[in-house]
Amino acid sequence: MNYEAAQIGSEPRYELTGPETPRRRRRWVIAAVVVIVLAALAFFFLRGGKHDGGKAGAPAAQRGGEQLPSVSVAVPGRHLVARVVTATGNLAARREMPVGVAGEGGMVTRVLVEPGQWVGAGQVLATVDRQVQAQTAQSLAAQINVARADAEIAQQEYERAQQLVDRGFISKADLQRKGATLSAAQARVRVAQASLSEQRARNGRLDIRAPAAGLVLTRSVEPGQIVSSGSGALFRMAKGGEMEMRAQLAEGDLAGMRVGAQANVTPVGSSKAFPGQVWQVSPIIDPQTRQGIARVALKFAPELRPGGFAQAAIKSGAANLPQLPNSAIQSDAAGNYVYVIGDGDKVVRRAVTVGEVSDAGVSVASGLTGQERVVLSAGAFLSEGQKVKPVLQKRGG
Incomplete structure (x- = not known):
């Protein structure tokens, strides 16, 4: 330096x-x-x-400039909520008609329908060979002609006898015999006509016909097959094409089920729901499964195939309950709960029982009166006793 x-x-x-x-x-x-x-x-x-x-x-919590968290709340009130019961079951024809041989049977010559076809009442489904029966009908028709000829001769003889008895050539006893002969001849004509009508009716029963209009479900006969009254069902039909779902319900659900309840049925493999209504509720409970059957009537649709499996949502009664959005319902090991705003705008936990879940929200079966201020969202970030700034939201309905 x-x-x-x-x-x-x-x-x-x-x-x-x-x-x-x-x-x-x-x-x-x-x-x-x-x-x-x-x-x-x-x-x-x-x-x-x-x-x-x-x-x-x-501390900051005691300062006049404290910032409280704002939370959205709503007063849910009470709304008419339908009770929906979910069930599964099989699809079937509402009125299934087995069709077999009504006459004496014979060899099938033609089958005129296939499964899936609609037929009218009395329409021929299959024909049976009738050659022998046709010959019998012709023979009876000829017997009618013979009986008519005999009746005409008897009529003429009776008329001549009436003229002769007036002149005194024959007695009244002879006239009476002629009259009896005429009556017998006329009776033989009626007998022959009845025999022919009977044979024609038998021939008509050889054809296998639809007992009512409907949809052909199955066919179990082919041309050349020999059939008789013991052959069983050759066709199965759904009367009017009407279908049903046989929903299996638990004993408790069946107790509240009523005829006329509306339902939506969704077949397996389809996303489309078909409307229907309960037309019959089983009067008995299976002692093994503790279940009963509710039969849901459905209109015909190609997707509704008898024997298929489907799921039904059946509306069984209604109740006035509070409804909340899904975001308001919290859950932990103790069960379902919501947060309500109590005195001093402090958060209070309230245990609830969840009811039906629908597009409108979640119904609360118990735990709320509907007049509370319920936290709609952000419940997961709150704690019981915390002071908040509630922001009231209006709920539709």
Whole structure:
């Protein structure tokens, strides 16, 4: 380090030179910055103490500028909520008609329908060979002609006898015999006609006909097959094409089920629901499964195939219950609950029992009266006893 002397007046002056001079300047600059920062902090704390009424150490929760979390709440009220029972079961024809041989049978000559076809009442489904029966009918028709000829001769003889008895050539007894002969001849004509009608009716029963209009479900006969009254069902039909679902319900659900209840049926493999209504409720319960059957009537649709499996949602009664959105319902190990806003705008936990779930929301079977302020969302971030700022939301319906 070098020192230089300068003469000012009579006293010498020494100036510091060399590498130590810039280092000292930086130290002074840093010290000045630190002093400024400390002064700013002191000013800030002194000002905050004045706002806190002189209590510089008061917690933020006790300060007048406290920021409470805002939460959306609603008063759910009570709404008419339908009770929906879900069930599964099989699809079937509502009135299934087995069709077999009504007459004496014979060899099938033609089958005129296929499964899936609609037929009318009395329409021929299959024909049976009738050659022998046709010959019998022709023979009976000829017998009618013979009987009519005999009746005509008897009629003529009776008329002549009436003329002769007036002239005294024959007795009244002879006239009476002629009249009896005529009556017998006319009776033989009627007998022959009845025999022919009977044979024609038998021939007509050889054809296998639909007993009513409907949809052909199955066919179990082919041309050349010999059939008789003991052959069983050759066709199965759904009367009018009407279908049904035989929903299996638990004993408790069946107790509240009523005829006429509306239902939506969704077959397996389809996303489309078909409307229907309960037309019959089983009067008995299976002692093994503790279940009963509710039969849901359905209109015909190609997707409704007898023997298929389906799921039904049946509306069974209704009740006035509070309804909430799904976001309002919380759940943990203790069960389902909601948060309501109590006195002093503090959060209170309320245990609830969840009812039916639908597009309109979740119904609350118990736990709420409907007049509480219920937290609609953000319940997972709240805790019981926490003070909040409720923001009331209007609920439709």
